Amino acid sequence: xxxxxxxxxxxxxxxxxxxxxxxxxxxxxxxxxxxxxxxxxxxxxxxxxxxxxxxxxxxxxxxxxxxxxxxxxxxxxxxxxxxxxxxxxxxxxxxxxxxxxxxxxxxxxxxx
Amino acid sequence: xxxxxxxxxxxxxxxxxxxxxxxxxxxxxxxxxxxxxxxxxxxxxxxxxxxxxxxxxxxxxxxxxxxxxxxxxxxxxxxxxxxxxxxxxxxxxxxxxxxxxxxxxxxxxxxxxxxx
Numbered sequence: 082x083x084x085x086x087x088x089x090x091x092x093x094x095x096x097x098x099x100x101x102x103x104x105x106x107x108x109x110x111x112x113x114x115x116x117x118x119x120x121x122x123x124x125x126x127x128x129x130x131x132x133x134x135x136x137x138x139x140x141x142x143x144x145x146x147x148x149x150x151x152x153x154x155x156x157x158x159x160x161x162x163x164x165x166x167x168x169x170x171x172x173x174x175x176x177x178x179x180x181x182x183x184x185x186x187x188x189x190x191x192x193x
Numbered sequence: 194x195x196x197x198x199x200x201x202x203x204x205x206x207x208x209x210x211x212x213x214x215x216x217x218x219x220x221x222x223x224x225x226x227x228x229x230x231x232x233x234x235x236x237x238x239x240x241x242x243x244x245x246x247x248x249x250x251x252x253x254x255x256x257x258x259x260x261x262x263x264x265x266x267x268x269x270x271x272x273x274x275x276x277x278x279x280x281x282x283x284x285x286x287x288x289x290x291x292x293x294x295x296x297x298x299x300x301x302x303x304x305x306x307x308x309x
């Protein structure tokens with residue numbers, strides 16, 4: 082019973098173009114969503130988050146969009162750079178829960 | 194280094210031995226979380242602790258696993274009588290004591306446990 086789903090295991094994008102990573106969730110109690118980036122043999126690095134009271138949050142090249150009615154969020158990276166190549170995890174928390182529920186990740190490859 | 198620290202980074206144990214994983218949260222953080230990642234999977238929540246208290250251990254296996262976060266010193270995740278299925282990457286995260294659930298968690302580099 083996966084509450085947070087990342088349906089694309091991998092994504093390949095050309096350098097300079099936009100990368101769009103998608104995430105769906107099922108639990109309507111989730112009210113805080115985060116994206117993490119992870120390199121092999123390292124811990125997840127926090128990228129950007131969004132509260133359920135917003136529908137967009139932007140930080141430099143990274144923008145997260147939240148569509149609550151569709152229970153869907155996406156991470157846009159513009160422009161994509163080779164250093165962005167990593168596994169990206171979507172995570173959610175909500176209610177009184179402090180713990181994060183993670184998706185299985187999407188491996189992004191940005192080709193020069 | 195003001196980040197979350199974990200040690201050891203790699204740990205090899207034989208079946209039946211004990212594994213102890215340590216985590217020091219970021220400076221000023223009093224909430225600690227442990228997660229486990231199996232190959233090709235996302236991170237799975239195990240336990241949430243504050244100083245001297247276990248807040249939520251709903252993700253922790255009922256047997257052989259325990260966690261603590263003492264008043265002084267790092268948080269410890271302890272696995273007794275390890276089995277091959279315990280082989281995984283174990284990540285610790287910490288957050289500020291702001292409450293309300295909307296807290297950003299910052300992760301350590303992880304401990305990779307291999308059970309032979």
